[in-house]
Amino acid sequence: MALLAVSALGSASAATADPVAMSFTAALERTDRVDPALSAAKHAQSAARLTEESLSTLNRPIVTVSAQYVEYQKTLSLDLTGPRRDALDSSNSFLDSIPGSVAPEFQTIASDIVGRISQALPGLFAALPSDVSYRFRQSVFRPTVQGILPIYTGGAIAAIKRGAAAGTALGEARTRSARDLVRVNLIRAYFGQLAAASLEDSTRESLAALDDLLSDAIKLELAGFVPRARRLEAQVARDAAERQYGRAVLAHDSARSDLASLLEEEDVTPTTPLFVQTAPLPPPSTFLGGEDDLPQTREADAATAVARAGVDLAKARQRPQAFAFGEYNLNRSNALPVEPDWIVGVGVRYTLLSNIGRSQSVAAAREQEAAAAETARGARQTSRVATLRAWNLVESARRSFVSLDSSLAAAAENLRVQQISFRE
Numbered sequence: 001m002a003l004l005a006v007s008a009l010g011s012a013s014a015a016t017a018d019p020v021a022m023s024f025t026a027a028l029e030r031t032d033r034v035d036p037a038l039s040a041a042k043h044a045q046s047a048a049r050l051t052e053e054s055l056s057t058l059n060r061p062i063v064t065v066s067a068q069y070v071e072y073q074k075t076l077s078l079d080l081t082g083p084r085r086d087a088l089d090s091s092n093s094f095l096d097s098i099p100g101s102v103a104p105e106f107q108t109i110a111s112d113i114v115g116r117i118s119q120a121l122p123g124l125f126a127a128l129p130s131d132v133s134y135r136f137r138q139s140v141f142r143p144t145v146q147g148i149l150p151i152y153t154g155g156a157i158a159a160i161k162r163g164a165a166a167g168t169a170l171g172e173a174r175t176r177s178a179r180d181l182v183r184v185n186l187i188r189a190y191f192g193q194l195a196a197a198s199l200e201d202s203t204r205e206s207l208a209a210l211d212d213l214l215s216d217a218i219k220l221e222l223a224g225f226v227p228r229a230r231r232l233e234a235q236v237a238r239d240a241a242e243r244q245y246g247r248a249v250l251a252h253d254s255a256r257s258d259l260a261s262l263l264e265e266e267d268v269t270p271t272t273p274l275f276v277q278t279a280p281l282p283p284p285s286t287f288l289g290g291e292d293d294l295p296q297t298r299e300a301d302a303a304t305a306v307a308r309a310g311v312d313l314a315k316a317r318q319r320p321q322a323f324a325f326g327e328y329n330l331n332r333s334n335a336l337p338v339e340p341d342w343i344v345g346v347g348v349r350y351t352l353l354s355n356i357g358r359s360q361s362v363a364a365a366r367e368q369e370a371a372a373a374e375t376a377r378g379a380r381q382t383s384r385v386a387t388l389r390a391w392n393l394v395e396s397a398r399r400s401f402v403s404l405d406s407s408l409a410a411a412a413e414n415l416r417v418q419q420i421s422f423r424e
Contacts, residue, residue, distance in 0.1 A: 018266075018267070019267040019268060019269040020265050020266075020267065020268050020269065021268075021269045021271050022263070022265075022268050022269070022270065022271060023270075023271045023272045024186075024190055024191075024270070024272035025272075027186055027190055027259075027263055027268070027270075028183065028186060030263050030264075031182050031183075031186050031262065031263065032179070032182070034263065034264045035178075035182045035262075037178050037181070037182065038175070038178045038179055038182050040178075041171075041174050041175040041177075041178035041179075042175055044171050044174065044175075045168070045171035045172055045174070045175045046171075047171070048164075048167045048168045048170065048171035049168050049171065051164055051167065051168075052161075052164040052165055052167065052168045055160055055161055055164045056161065056164075058150070058157045058160060058161065059150065059157060060149075061147050061148060061149040061324075062147065062148050062149075063145065063146070063147045064145070064146050064147075065143070065144070065145050065146075066143070066144055066146065067141070067142065067143040067144075068141075068142040068143075068144075069139070069140075069141050069142075070139070070140045070141075070142055070336070071137075071138070071139045071140075072137070072138060072140070072336075073135065073136065073137040074135070074136045074137075074337075075133065075134070075135045075136075076133070076134045076135075076136070077131060077132070077133045077134075078131060078132045078133075078134075079130070079131045080128065080129060080130055080131055080132060081130045081131070084128055084130070088121060088122065091121055092118060092121065095114045095117055095118050095121075096114070096118075098114050140334055140335065140336055141331055141334055142329065142331065142335070142336075142339075143329075143330040143331050144327055144328065144329050144330060145327065145328045145330065146325070146326070146327045147325065147326045147327070148323055148324070148325045148326075149323060149324040149325070150321070150322075150323050151322040151323055151324055151346070152320070152321060152322040153316060153321050154315070154316035154317070154318070154319030154320065154321060155312050155313075155315065155316045155319070156312075156313055156316035156317075156321075158312070159309045159310075159312035159313040159316060160309070160313065162305065162308070162309040162312070163305075163306050163309030163310065163313070165305075166302050166303075166305030166306040166308075166309060167302075167306060169298070169301075169302040169305065170299060170302035170303060170306065172298075172302075173295050173296075173298040173299035173301075173302055174295075174299055176295035176298070177295040177296060177299060180295055185262060186262060189255070189258045189259040189262050190259055190270050190272070191270070191274055192255050192258070192259075193252070193255040193256055193258070193259045193268075193270055194270050194273070194274045195255075195274065196248070196251050196252040196254075196255035196256075197252055197255075198274070199248045199251065199252070200245070200248040200249055200251075200252045202248075203241065203244045203245040203247075203248040204245055204248075206241045206244070206245070207238070207241040207242055207244075207245045210234070210237050210238040210241045211238060213234050213237070213238065214231075214234045214235055214237075214238045216234075217230060217231040217233075217234035217235075218231055256268070276397070276398060276401045277398060278398065278401070278402055280395075280398075281391065281394060281395050281398070284387070284388055284391045287387050287391060288384060288387060288388075291379075291380045291383040291384055291387075292380070294379075294383050296379045296382070296383060297376065297379045297380055297383060299379075300372065300375045300376035300378075300379040301376050303372045303375065303376070304369065304372040304373050304375075304376050306372070307365065307368045307369035307371070307372040307373075308369050310365040310368060310369070311362065311365040311366055311368075311369050313365070314358070314361045314362040314364075314365040315362055317351070317354070317356075317358050317361065318358050318359075318362070319350075320348055320349065320350035321348070321349045321350070322346065322347070322348050322349075323346070323347055323348075323349070324344075324345070324346045324347075325344070325345055325346070325347060326342070326343065326344040326345070327342065327343050328341075328342045329341050329342065
């Protein structure tokens with residue numbers, strides 16, 4: 001009954017949907033399209049590339065257009081006390097010089113006239129106000145065009161560009177890493193399903209063989225040829241085989257679910273068979289030496305380049321900046337009284353005091369660069385060790401598979417002898 005239940009479970013799972021026959025190459029192409037992690041890595045790579053392109057024009061000027069509507073009031077006050085006194089003194093001096101500048105026969109008349117005027121001048125000047133105040137109010141529409149061009153940034157622009165380029169390289173390396181991981185997962189799921197199916201077939205055959213063995217043991221026990229203990233041993237072996245078969249059916253079902261989920265299909269039937277490379281592998285040194293081109297190493301190198309650009313950017317904060325600027329008023333007929341029609345110039349800016357420790361920032365950036373460099377060195381070491389470990393695993397599996405031929409021949413011969421012995 002247990003065997004029938006397990007078989008029914010497997011049959012029910014298989015009947016839920018028509019399987020899609022798919023080769024490993026087709027499955028690989030599909031994972032490149034549908035895998036979420038790989039798709040996310042591709043989007044991140046595209047974002048890094050677009051960011052690099054957007055920062056490639058940092059040396060260009062920045063031109064902006066702005067418009068303001070301004071209403072203002074201005075009061076002008078002018079103190080006339082000093083100018084009024086100076087004017088009175090100047091007038092008296094001028095009048096005093098008039099009698100000497102006319103003919104002698106007219107000097108008396110001139111002196112009399114000058115005296116009268118001199119007496120009247122203080123009253124005339126006293127009538128003038130001591131200060132003048134003028135209040136002006138106006139509404140102004142100010143459309144302007146401003147431009148600024150970086151001349152020297154202390155290396156900040158170059159550092160930002162190098163950091164953006166390194167970010168693009170980092171995105172590419174992460175995409176390669178994601179693609180490699182997807183392929184590893186596909187290999188595990190695709191050929192894992194085939195292995196699970198083979199294991200299910202093998203345990204089914206083992207169970208059938210042990211069913212026959214148990215049947216033969218029961219017959220031999222009834223005939224008195226074997227003791228009851230031997231029949232019980234066959235029963236235990238047969239029950240163990242049934243449990244193994246049940247586990248194999250469930251493992252196969254899980255493997256099918258894993259592959260279907262990975263490929264985003266209801267059910268997939270692999271068409272590329274399992275295979276083993278029976279020829280000996282080349283020596284391990286053949287697979288070494290390419291650590292620099294591995295995605296993990298390139299990712300670590302790109303992170304080091306980003307950190308190095310961070311050092312240059314931190315240094316740029318300690319240096320002055322020079323820039324050119326300009327502004328043009330598009331509504332000169334309605335401008336402020338003190339506002340120029342246009343203005344151009346150059347400027348220099350240097351931060352004397354900062355609320356961030358710039359020396360510590362440079363030191364921190366250098367530590368980050370050192371950490372990234374050590375990570376890159378560790379990635380190379382890890383890649384080398386992983387390559388050697390993978391070579392050992394593959395070679396061990398190959399040797400185990402090749403050695404199965406003699407084991408299969410011995411098992412077949414043992415089965416033949418046991419069958420002859422039972423018939424006799």
